[in-house]
């Protein structure tokens with residue numbers, strides 16, 4: 139499959155569990171499928187340590203390994219991975235036209251396909267501090283499992299109060315000298331038993347507080363904390379070597395704004411068939427508005443997307 143003029147049956151934007159499952163089902167059904175993946179396959183799954191809740195692995199499975207297996211499983215039936223991001227997508231065109239951010243399609247930076255599966259997933263929500271982006275990788279992290287080892291024996295702050303923040307604090311407490319969990323409320327969203335377990339592991343909670351600034355030289359040296367009190371907010375500096383931000387996720391769907399209906403948070407609107415408002419365009423996985431976002435539900439979306447894309451292709455045969 140090379141050259142500008144080739145039109146794939148299916149382009150999949152995003153190589154996480156939704157994307158590679160769509161590619162697997164499509165390729166196994168005899169369709170040509172190309173998966174666009176910017177870095178490494180697996181999406182959020184690849185950045186997860188051991189996954190215990192994906193069926194079929196009685197002792198759990200490393201996220202990175204499961205990602206590789208999903209990619210290999212789709213490629214076994216002929217699906218291609220193009221290592222590029224989508225810079226633009228014309229989803230109403232016929233065929234649909236995706237502009238790549240590099241010439242990854244056999245020397246071309248254009249990908250044509252009769253159907254498109256949008257499986258871009260979600261990324262970390264940012265605190266929105268001016269220095270945050272520049273410090274990413276230099277003391278600011280959004281993935282404890284990926285970066286925790288760099289903070290062995292050091293002091294870190296975890297920002298957030300949901301299950302991700304609790305998971306990160308628990309993971310980091312095994313590696314770090316000291317872990318502070320900074321949350322803007324006076325209790326975690328997680329069950330009280332979880333809070334007690336974290337305290338027992340040595341995590342120190344800083345309640346009613348926000349990370350209002352990140353102090354740094356070359357790397358992070360501390361955070362400026364704003365703590366709400368009866369007389370208003372007070373500020374203090376908490377020295378630390380790293381800040382792990384775990385305050386939820388946002389869908390990676392900005393590229394499709396104006397072309398497809400989304401909810402107020404940016405999740406794509408599609409029902410269980412994954413069909414969007416545009417014919418031949420499907421939304422699968424965490425980027426879709428849905429009640430439960432898990433690897434297994436993303437994979438299920440991918441299967442549905444491929445099935446209904448196949449139906450669409452049969453109903454709209456290619457012009458000779």
Ligand code: NAP
Nearest residue numbers: 265298299300301302303305322323327348384385386387
């Ligand atoms: P989440 O449940 O939405 O929690 C986000 C947390 O960050 C909330 O405590 C929120 O505070 C806080 N927050 C949001 N914006 C903030 C800001 N600008 N500044 C400071 N704090 C902010 O997100 P999540 O923890 O990433 O989890 C996402 C979903 O995955 C949840 O359904 C979760 O249960 C699930 N999950 C499950 C597991 C598990 O079962 N082990 C692990 C990870 C994730 P408020 O409380 O004030 O809103």
